[in-house]
């Protein structure tokens with residue numbers, strides 16, 4: 001089928017579905033999400049010159065628009081139609097997203113072709129994935145069998161994340177990696193099988209040369225005690241309003257002395 005015919009089929013399917021959603025009162029929420037998807041392209045792709053370019057030239061955006069419509073229809077329990085829209089989506093954009101997949105705001109699929117997103121996938125906000133990414137099952141699980149991606153995750157071209165694993169907030173998966181285990185927040189994982197090269201922002205295996213922030217158990221214990229005392233004082237104030245003024249006065253007087261102690265433990269004057 002030619003390009004114009006394909007586009008015509010996709011536009012007709014989306015328009016008819018939008019009319020249905022409008023009748024059900026769900027259209028506004030869907031349009032809001034699509035608006036965030038358009039801004040995500042402008043924020044994250046320096047090649048996107050303006051909104052018209054984003055709307056016309058990004059098959060990843062076309063795919064997520066069709067998915068958002070299919071997902072709403074799926075949520076309303078409409079049989080078969082959401083799957084048909086998903087198949088038209090795959091046919092037109094080369095991106096297959098199951099209508100049941102839950103995708104957060106600001107989702108950006110760059111380049112697009114060859115992306116597969118499975119039925120029980122959950123995606124947080126501001127996630128970016130590149131062409132050839134699979135968010136799939138291992139074939140061994142039932143029920144929740146696809147990945148969960150937390151907010152701000154980036155997945156490089158061709159990477160496969162398989163099974164009911166969780167990819168933590170701000171994590172990056174390198175191009176071509178295969179991930180079958182949970183990925184902690186703020187980590188970077190590369191290779192097959194995926195191994196962390198960065199954890200919580202630090203290079204794995206590199207010497208820790210941060211000599212200025214050594215652990216101080218005494219200061220930690222004192223801070224914990226002070227926190228608990230303040231919590232108790234606040235509860236006391238709430239329970240006995242007549243004592244409020246006296247407690248606040250004592251707190252103010254003690255604050256200055258406490259500041260001196262904490263300054264000492266944080267290294268001031270040593």
Ligand SMILES: CC(C)(COP(=O)(O)OP(=O)(O)OC[C@H]1O[C@@H](n2cnc3c(N)ncnc32)[C@H](O)[C@@H]1OP(=O)(O)O)[C@@H](O)C(=O)NCCC(=O)NCCS
Nearest residue numbers: 130155156157172173174175176177188189190191197198
């Ligand atoms: C993983 C990535 C995000 C870089 O993260 P980073 O934390 O800056 O990692 P570094 O560049 O410091 O590399 C750390 C190590 O991982 C290796 N590495 C980086 N990316 C890798 C990848 N995709 N596959 C295998 N190894 C990789 C590096 O060689 C380095 O190894 P070393 O420590 O033995 O020297 C980046 O390399 C990547 O793959 N980005 C995806 C880009 C993409 O898909 N673009 C598509 C455009 S169309």
